[in-house]
Amino acid sequence: MEASAPNYFLIVGGVLFVMMNVAAGLIWVERRMLALWQDRYGPNRAGPFGLFIVLADTLKLLFKEDWIPPFADKVVFVLAPAIVMVTVLLSFVIIPFAPGIVVADLNIGILFFLAMSSMGAYSIILGGWASNNKYALLGAMRGAAQMISYEVFMGLALMGVVLLSGSFNIREIVEAQRGMWFVVPQVIGFVIFFIAGVAETHRLPFDIPEAESELIAGFHSEYSGMKFGIFFVGEYLGITLISCMVVALYFGGWLGPAFLPPVVWFALKTFVFISIFILLRASLPRPRYDQLMEFGWKILLPLTLVNLLVTAAIVLLQNGN
Amino acid sequence: MELTFYLAAAVAIIATILVVTQYNLIHALLYLVVSFMAIAVVFFTLGAPFMAALEIIIYAGAIVVLIIFVIMMLNLTHEDVQHEKEWLKPSVWIGPAVLSLILLAELAYIFMASETSAVATQPVEAKAVGMALFGPYILGVELSGMLLMAGIVGAYHLGRQKKKIVHRFLERTEA
Numbered sequence: 001m002e003a004s005a006p007n008y009f010l011i012v013g014g015v016l017f018v019m020m021n022v023a024a025g026l027i028w029v030e031r032r033m034l035a036l037w038q039d040r041y042g043p044n045r046a047g048p049f050g051l052f053i054v055l056a057d058t059l060k061l062l063f064k065e066d067w068i069p070p071f072a073d074k075v076v077f078v079l080a081p082a083i084v085m086v087t088v089l090l091s092f093v094i095i096p097f098a099p100g101i102v103v104a105d106l107n108i109g110i111l112f113f114l115a116m117s118s119m120g121a122y123s124i125i126l127g128g129w130a131s132n133n134k135y136a137l138l139g140a141m142r143g144a145a146q147m148i149s150y151e152v153f154m155g156l157a158l159m160g161v162v163l164l165s166g167s168f169n170i171r172e173i174v175e176a177q178r179g180m181w182f183v184v185p186q187v188i189g190f191v192i193f194f195i196a197g198v199a200e201t202h203r204l205p206f207d208i209p210e211a212e213s214e215l216i217a218g219f220h221s222e223y224s225g226m227k228f229g230i231f232f233v234g235e236y237l238g239i240t241l242i243s244c245m246v247v248a249l250y251f252g253g254w255l256g257p258a259f260l261p262p263v264v265w266f267a268l269k270t271f272v273f274i275s276i277f278i279l280l281r282a283s284l285p286r287p288r289y290d291q292l293m294e295f296g297w298k299i300l301l302p303l304t305l306v307n308l309l310v311t312a313a314i315v316l317l318q319n320g321n
Numbered sequence: 322m323e324l325t326f327y328l329a330a331a332v333a334i335i336a337t338i339l340v341v342t343q344y345n346l347i348h349a350l351l352y353l354v355v356s357f358m359a360i361a362v363v364f365f366t367l368g369a370p371f372m373a374a375l376e377i378i379i380y381a382g383a384i385v386v387l388i389i390f391v392i393m394m395l396n397l398t399h400e401d402v403q404h405e406k407e408w409l410k411p412s413v414w415i416g417p418a419v420l421s422l423i424l425l426a427e428l429a430y431i432f433m434a435s436e437t438s439a440v441a442t443q444p445v446e447a448k449a450v451g452m453a454l455f456g457p458y459i460l461g462v463e464l465s466g467m468l469l470m471a472g473i474v475g476a477y478h479l480g481r482q483k484k485k486i487v488h489r490f491l492e493r494t495e496a
Contacts, residue, residue: 111374118382129393144390
């Protein structure tokens, strides 16, 4: 699937354009859906269905004073929001949206995704540390511990899929799901990956690094203007990324009945998972920090290991016969 | 591919030198991350994509994060940076510089004397790495497993706390 040069730039530009707009649009989607689930209207004044709230929000963020605290480590303070953006956008490189629509068909696709998500932890840590504020530092510490721990379960949960398909390449993993979506044999792996994904994007109910009732705003307490906006958009990009990964790895990616084109199937499935992310926010309370860590290491880790062991044994038996 | 290799190698060397010369510990660690990423690119250009990914996931993504975690707890101030500057006088550099220059000269001599082939481009896939690890090098894998187990048990022992019930009348510590 070697694409010609103009075609290639079209794909790169297209993926970038769509992802940035999806991330911005999610601001509106989230507010509207949260409102519906809570018996309110939500933003409904500016434009059709209140859609222009995205524009208004962006303009507001752009024109706010971009304040760097004098006590902050300036270079690192500016660098931190850029890291989250770069790592999340780079992760989209390996996602096959449809046959032929993928930026880089890497042989180590899953590992690349894991590497980028582990580099993403730096944005929280550095942002919190550079702010030179004790609430920000506490948020950064929580974020670091949470992201390192949940990365372990995320990686181990993914290994079940790798075992079944025999490849780290996401396109091949999707192709391997023609007979059956991997969510059926890997239901435990799917649940753990999704939980770890929520923790990795530090979304509610796992938004402990920024728990506003305890830590003001956690690691981004000192950020304002567009630097805060980048953290914000980075979070929505993270949601989209995890949803895309779930779809590609467990729900057959672009595969689906032929009456819709593959890209549409991928987009529809992804949107379902984005909605589940938002529904989680609307329905679940935040656990305590130590509860989060205990849940991870005492429940998720043994479960992933058992899942991996059983999957490996079954694959070995099948190959033996 | 050769150009990418030399670029990445140059970045790795510069970043690693900056790790040693920075006075601010967090900045030094940031350069260390850059150095690991450059080394990952080197691995990639040499045809070891699996190693490249692991280099970033494990070294840049986990180990340096843990080091930063510890350093954040130390609460370093500008005074500490000043101390660091006082300790690292130019004269401190002489010893290590001379010793590593000797090593560099030796390395250059070895490269000149022996015929080294150009950059090998035989990609090593993840499967090959796995076969090697669980074939001829199984002993190493098992030994490192034991080492990690010992580390985990030790960390558990150090971190274990006695359960404390905090209540005005019932305050006592349970074994």
